[in-house]
Amino acid sequence: MGIVIKDLTKKYGNQLALNKVSFSIEQGEVVGLLGPNGAGKSTLMKSITNAIIPDNGEILVNNSSVNTNPIETKSQIGFLQENNPLYMDMYVKEYLEFVMNIRGEKKQRVAEVIAEVGLTPEQHKKINQLSKGYKQRVGLAQAILSKPEILILDEPTNGLDPNQIIEIRELIREIGKNTTIILSTHIMQEVEALCSRVILLNKGEIVADQPIEEFKGQYQNLEDAFQALTK
Numbered sequence: 001m002g003i004v005i006k007d008l009t010k011k012y013g014n015q016l017a018l019n020k021v022s023f024s025i026e027q028g029e030v031v032g033l034l035g036p037n038g039a040g041k042s043t044l045m046k047s048i049t050n051a052i053i054p055d056n057g058e059i060l061v062n063n064s065s066v067n068t069n070p071i072e073t074k075s076q077i078g079f080l081q082e083n084n085p086l087y088m089d090m091y092v093k094e095y096l097e098f099v100m101n102i103r104g105e106k107k108q109r110v111a112e113v114i115a116e117v118g119l120t121p122e123q124h125k126k127i128n129q130l131s132k133g134y135k136q137r138v139g140l141a142q143a144i145l146s147k148p149e150i151l152i153l154d155e156p157t158n159g160l161d162p163n164q165i166i167e168i169r170e171l172i173r174e175i176g177k178n179t180t181i182i183l184s185t186h187i188m189q190e191v192e193a194l195c196s197r198v199i200l201l202n203k204g205e206i207v208a209d210q211p212i213e214e215f216k217g218q219y220q221n222l223e224d225a226f227q228a229l230t231k
């Protein structure tokens, strides 16, 4: 169960974005995916969600191959992309009902998810009227609408103010109680607050994969580890 990745390689033209990346994530783990800009994090997340096709390697989601069973594996994954693309002219509830229809979910799930992410008072507002923090809640709501076993979050608190960051983190912590999460972020504090393990990518390769506690024994803090391992 969980995710197994073997020898994943992806090139864009001559640019090697992922080079024989292998790791596995157990069900229920909350894993921080770190790395400098251009390290290959988004390429890895998009490969798991089948948004891009890698050149080589294998991705198994709950023992099922993303390559050969894309519909089945996609239905088990929720994805909040970087910059959270939303239909800004739609109303919150209307948008989530639209997503519900595409995914074949029951109407009742929309009300549930709106309550889960704390959007009940905002559900009749237009998405473009919402603050950035509330827009992220809408993004999270669509990501968890199908009750995915696995949630992939690409920089979910990017651009939020400190209060909004805390609110979104709380939501992620709550969701992480019964969901496997891969969280990409540049905020080390966030990783320490939410994750039990870190996978550190640099130039398309894994340079560290271990529990956060182990970094603490080897480095002053996670920031030092990041700097030392991604030079």
Ligand SMILES: Nc1ncnc2c1ncn2[C@@H]1O[C@H](COP(=O)(O)OP(=O)(O)OP(=O)(O)O)[C@@H](O)[C@H]1O
Residues within 6 Å of the ligand: 012, 015, 016, 017, 035, 036, 037, 038, 039, 040, 041, 042, 043, 044
């Ligand atoms: N569609 C694309 N076409 C060409 N090159 C790409 C494409 N997407 C990514 N790359 C390149 O692949 C490498 C890995 O990019 P990727 O976006 O996966 O990194 P990242 O770690 O997510 O970076 P960031 O933190 O900036 O989002 C980079 O060198 C990037 O320029």
